[in-house]
Amino acid sequence: MNQSDPLVAGQNRPANALAAARQRAHALIAKSHPATVQACFARMGDLPQTSPLRPTEIGLIMVRGRVGGDGQRFNLGELPVARAAVRIDGGAVGVGYVAGRDHDHAEMAALADAMIQSDNWREQLEDVVLAPLAAELAIRKTTNARKAAATKVDFFTMVRTRAEK
């Protein structure tokens, strides 16, 4: 499966640079542990005033799957999702969707989404929250890749048999 990774620059990039930045922030916060995100935001010091656009809520979404590129779609199962929408002072509106039932996690995602649209907050958010989360996720990814690589099986015998024939 060739899945594009929004964390890698240049892949799946929308025409609009701001939309790309928002996608990256959404992905980073949704993939990070809520406590990690919370710790990053705690280092921000001042945060913008927020007012909720609608109350943070939990729902279920149906995750759909497909075997291969041409298989029939099927319902894999339901996933709890928390979503939030906030407006920060300055008028920017951010929305956040994260897997799970953690209201705070979704609100932090919405806050980051709003801040990234605000010229006053964008750089600070990148330095204090997004960059550390990206670094941590990169480490997690390489660690997982290394653990997976250690269990790799090479079917060299079959390959050689075919080659000698």
Next chain:
Amino acid sequence: MTMTVDLSGVSAGFAEPVPAAQRVFRGVLDALSRPGTLVRLDSTADFGAKGAIALTLLDYETPVWLGENPEPAFGNWLRFHCGCPLAATPAQASFVFLDAVDLPPLDQFHAGDAKYPDTAATLVITLPALTGGAPVTLAGPGIQTRQTIAPLGLAPDFWRQAADNRAQFQLGLDIILAAGDVIVGLPRSTRILTEG
């Protein structure tokens, strides 16, 4: 696949959705069960009565018609808070929100069918005021003897169309007249006795 909604102008909905929607639902129920009485909806939502009714009654299964050239602010607000689709034609809508001046002939809307009269559209018509217009007398279920209302701003032809709407009972549109946060119910069962 997905249509983006511009959120920059979208204001907040109900702060506490469940109690607020229950209060508004009670108000709409009162208005439709006692046709012709003025009911004040207990809501602080934007867009007055139509906003309160939308937040209370609409969801992803209720296509909405807002006219040929809908005001984008209200359309975006509805899409965000209610998740309701915007109908492509008046006949596909199960809820209609229009100002009285934009109201097309009522027979353009879906009045239900013989098997499912409950699928008829509900119209929320926004007026400048619910008093001060030409008086109209109502009778029918929910009215003890007679009830007189005098909404301002309806087209002269409206009451004839409303009488035609009653004539096709048990099909028919349910109509809510709104001004500010006050509403008057005109369910399909109400008879129009004197025309404006």
